[in-house]
Amino acid sequence: MQRDSRATRTKQLIVRLAVAGWMAESLFTATGSAQDEGALWLQRIDAAERIPYSYGVMRQTITTSGGSVRTFTIRTWSAENGDVSLMTYVDPPRVAGDKILQLQGGDDFWYYMKRRDVTRHFAGHNRRQSAMGSDFSYEDMATGDLTEDYTAAVLGFDEVDGVETVRLRCTPTESGPSYDHLVLWASVEDNLTRKIEYYDEQHHLKTLHLTDFHVVEDRKVAMKLEMVNHREGSRTLLETVEVTFAEEPDPSLFTQAALSRRIPGD
């Protein structure tokens, strides 16, 4: 009887271990597959959003929690699939002529202040600072590859603005941005990002909404990007006034030497 009892307990233990092992394996497989799938989605999004080169005019409107509004007009150039870009402020006069140069996919930024003829280098932690008082930080503006900056896991599928999207949890790599994680929604149909939520360890900090998609020169792009800052209660809207992907900008624009010189059309 005792022996039977011992045998039964042993069988039960073996069964429990087997079940536990199977569950652990299933869980591991599920997590692994979510991550593999996440990586695939990041690749698809990178491919869909990769723009070899561009030129555009943007209008940036910052609205504070108190309702004050500041509007900027910016000309932008990008090349090398977004690894390099130059922004020059056209308006208002307070900042006209100031420029922001991005190199190496957003690892390095240089900010040129025209009136003082001084250039500041933003790298590492400095990229967390707000760009010109907006709700975008320098690292938010970085246009490097998602696959280099994040690992991703698929959280599910949702509808955003009437579009079926995949919901990804993106965790920065060691060389990635400073956020704890992002939740990103991208269209299942065209793989273009529709919404991003930015989190630190405890808080939901900001949400980026990408809307008003138009086809320009056979390329579908969001004409409005709005960053809502949940901590400050402010928001920054970036509207595309003009954009073209037809002509590759002069490579000399993406150099520090270009910061202190007039750009044709300024």
Place this chain on the structure above:
Amino acid sequence: MIRSPTRERTSSTWRDSITVMVLAGLISAGPVSAQTLDISGYFENTLQIDYTAQTKEQLLNAAKLRLDFSSSVSNGLEFTGNINFIVNVGAIERDIRPYLPDAAALALESAGAATTYSLSGSRTFLDNAYLTWLAGPVRLRLGKQQLSWGPAYSYNPTDLFHRKNLLDPTYEKEGVTAIRTDYRWGVGGQLSVIAVPNEDFASSGYAARFATHIESIGYDIAVTAHRVQDSTAIDPTTLRSTMQRRSALGVELSGELLGLGAWLEGNYNWMQHDSDFTRFVLGIDYTLTDGTYLLAEALYSGRSQLDRPYALGDWLANLYFGEPIGTGWIMAGIRRDISELTLASVYLFATPDGSLLVNPRVDTSVAQNADLVLFGAFTLGREDGAFPSGLYSLLCRASVYF
């Protein structure tokens, strides 16, 4: 705080002629460029209130109009410049004795030296005016221009052409008439050669800077060399500015260390008459995830007397030329947004003699093209320390841009 007069500069026909050439270049561009000449600028009103126990409050109001001009003269050739019109009203003549220790003030009186200085009631000057010629990676710049170097915030040992105001170190500085050539390559690669003409080649200023970015460690590194005419020392006998040749070899380094931003800027100076000295700044900074910016800097200066009581000449060099007094300071600062359009910061300067300067500041955007800045300082320390107790200063600056 006392606002010391600008560094004395020797008049120079060379420098004048370069500025005239630049203006002539712009004018001769005439009707062609008239349509492309951009004019912008700002009006700024600064009310400054200084207080010491001896002087009580002293008010100074500075109204400044800055007009900026820029034009593409032709392909690769540009003109940039600005004229400043400044009107000072109020306490434009200041007694410097309240800013000196008693012993130094007595020494100044007994030497029969001037105990006051005056700001001009009005000043109109060409702040910057230069022609830039660009040919690929080469840039040649002629005229009155900015020559600022160095990554440090509060003080730049490798910048021998400009001086910073400790209470407002990021404020614009008057240009220097010079001939400058830059050659740039890659990310951060730059060779600059500068000549600041004076009466002859021997008394002219020369500088060179070689900079590069070392990608493997993520550091910007630069080596600087200067040979200039220096007027920032005071002769202890005559209590007048000493003109002497100054040669300097410097280094600049900035990058990341253990996740912190880190920089080193310093040089060794060989002086014609005074003792040679070393001066450097070490700094670190960090941005928290909420955007709060933290900064610390340490300045070592081996030029002035290292311990109290500091020499009268050192005090006067400090007041008139912004030269550090004593061995330097340790500075700690914090800056963060207190609302979407308002940035607040506080900087603390502590010296080895135990004295302290506190420099709070608020910058706010009051309208699309209007800013308001409120900043100032108060001091805490021994009567003969670098920052003796009892000095107060408050500045309110309103600016509108057009």
